[in-house]
Amino acid sequence: MADRSRPRSSKKDAPTGQPTSRITIYLNGRKRSIPSGRSLSSALSEEHIPVLVRSLKYHRPRGQYCGTGQCAGCLVRHNGVPMARACQIVPEDGDVVETESGWPSTEHDLLSLMDRVFSQKMDTLRGFTRPLVLRRPYLKVVRSFSGLGAMPDTAPKKSPSMEQKTVDLLIVGGGATGRAAEQAVIEGSIRQRVHLSDRRVAGESVVYLGPSEDKGFLALVSRKGLPALQVTSRKVLVATGSYDAGLFFPGSDLPGVLTGEGLESLAGEQGVHPFQSIVVFGGGPRTRRLVKRFGSRVKLLAAPTTLSEDLRQLARSLEIEVVERSMILSAQGRNRLRSVLLQDRKTGEQRRVRAGALVLAHRVLPNATLLFQAGAVMQWREGGSAYFPELSPRCETTVPGLFAVGSAAGFLDPTSSLESARCAAETLAGGGQSGKNASSQSSSDPAGLLAKRVPQEDNGFMLEYLTEFLRLPRTRKTVLCPCEDVTLEEVEGVVKEGWDPTLEVVKRLTGTGMGLCQGRYCVPDSILLLSALTGRSPEAIGFMTQRPPVWPLRIGDLAGGR
């Protein structure tokens, strides 16, 4: 093996002139100077998105994708801790970072031959069963490839005990909506103890929500660098917002294809990212925000349907080319994105666009996992192509004391989102007496509020889009579920064979949705895919149980103290 302690180039080791703005880390044993104050994946992506991970079965290259710590695209070993999300780590001087997959290295992985050898699929469901004498060797070899990171070599220091807290109201999500609700509750009643958890503000994420043994709710909150917090609360308000959906097409798992949030997290507050030319896919308000922020590097705006007039104007003013009614056929590149192949959905005309990044912003989905977990009745809403809570006019779910507001509840535009927060807060400030005295001050019409759900960012086009996509010939493997390396072809096969084509069964047959992101990025499309393949309604395809925790939860954070 090459001398790993030798710096790759003397330039990297030389003083940069701004010594405080850079730190030194050890990446796979080599010293490397990186900018400080940015996430690890951002800092490592000065030139391009690096291949940090090789996928489980086919050893396909992966890089930053979701930017929220959910996907399996940026896992590294960080100071001996396996499977740390590079997008969530702000590295410190002297940190030791190792990539863990691939041989001899993650960047140059000979095992990516698997992708060629199993050009259709590696059949772990039915394969490797014959001859019987090879059973044990098969087990041995296949097992040796399993796992994403190695167990830590040593035990961490015992962390302090989990903390406990009892409040009257737990607010989950500190975006504009959550904070507005907090404000309104505090103003409305000074006696209430309110706790607000937010991932971005305080590094707190509520990963479990259920009824508590005595009364009200029990929430487990994971916190950055601290033991978990256990909150008991009489009432809970969920304002967890929404997230950018994924999309599958050949090459959708290449480094350089990422969600809007993925790009935002990579750019950080400083707005630094490695891409010279970006293709943005989408056409709604979410796309508008991204185009506004990254406009100078956006080369092409491809919309799956049509663009709103204001977005068209914005693109014109920024000299961004626009193509409407377009479909992503595939993404090309070896270890990172080089070009995108687009097709006009009307004429069928194809064109190839060179790009360093393809940003998915075509679809916004509710962060509703906690509502499912807590047992709220959820309804499929066609316009949103997703499940939203059944709500009372006061934004209370079917679970008494559990409220849902903002885009998590289906209020997608900022105005109705804030309205929903105020509406719920009035009831909550009134001590839960269904807002008797509070309603007199009510400025909003509760009944009208519910009608404002979902339409703005209309996802209704997705079923048609995917149906069209499935009709087109495909020559390359399409990874539907990147965490588990499940291909579109596998799911198609399951349907063809006549298995019950519901999500619960397809999940158990193929592994779709069983990976690190727990289906956040593949399940919404899988529902539509199965609907398109069978002609059944998306509702008949069903959903899968949303299993706690929402975010993977460090064992030591729960176990501390003993």
Add this chain to the structure above:
Amino acid sequence: MPSEASHYDTIIIGGGVIGLYTAFHLSARMDPRKVLVVDRTFPSGGASGRNGGGVRQQWESKATIRLAKESVQTYSRFGRDFGFNPWFRQGGYLFLAFREEERKTLQKMERGVREEGLPIRWLDPAAVHALVEELEVPGILGGTYLPTDGVIHPFPVIWGLISELKRRGVELRYRTEVSGVETVSGGVRGVRVQGELLRADRVVNAAGGWSQQINSLAGLPSFTKPTLHEILATEPVKPFLKPMVVTLGRGTYFSQTMRGEIVGGLTMDHSRSQRQGLYSSGEFLVEMARELARLMPRVADVRILRCWSGYYDDSPDGLPLLGEDPRLKGFYQANGFGGHGFMLAPSSTARLAKILLGERTDLDPHWISPDRFTGQIPGRPVEGLSLG
């Protein structure tokens, strides 16, 4: 369907591993079209799709040891026989003793298992540590290790059975709830599904955690009762853990799947909970995390990916109920498997199929027959290692 067609020889209520394997053995010996499996939910929606996949032959009673031993052989050929790979990995089971009584219990069990010709060993603390280096917990007195025990992936077993039964022509009706068991003068006549009467000479109650409900449809009190058990999986880590590890006491167990996840559970008392149906509790997450971190401190830096739950169907003596219910002619029990129905399925249902066909089995009826609870015959052993 014409009324002629809906007269079956045997209707099996429950399409979990027990119901399916029963149909498998039965349809090999009779017209497959005369066998019907009915299940309320989707395939593997019951405990058979929610378990830890542990397959062990370390038991106190001879009946269980023999049944499990035979299942190990069946499962090691399952991939070839059914064309679905259950990835049955035989890394052994390690039972740990922390207290003197636990050691006595295990060493007694060890003798019985060895008498059945199985290569079980007693490991002293150093040998335990050599087998699982990560077990850095003080106070281990030793443990029993049987290398041919293992862990199986439950889903492919279900898919393999379903495919084979379909091929043979056995009718499988999932998403179909049995809402009545029809009887006439002390005998069973058929079952009612969606308002329709399906006639049968024999009805098998293989409804697992819901067998109590099926019994009450037939007007019979139950001897078994469902208990909720929770289980969790971590993010997949590279292979490090060879055996399934079990502690006595709370029955904490954990193993590593072929994907690399550490899967484990422990027994919690949910009897006072107000919650309905299947659920996951925050209390379990905390308790299980503490157990894992106590037994393997290094695991503290690994993350829990998901948790879920399912029902055990617990019987009073830790042994299943297999055979005709003396209270109702033609009504057969195939339940009460507790947390061990997956590993006992292939062999115990082979016995049940024989009973259904009116043949004698090699098993002592005092061990398995439902008669032992009605006082028709005295029950004999109690399976003390029915834990985990």
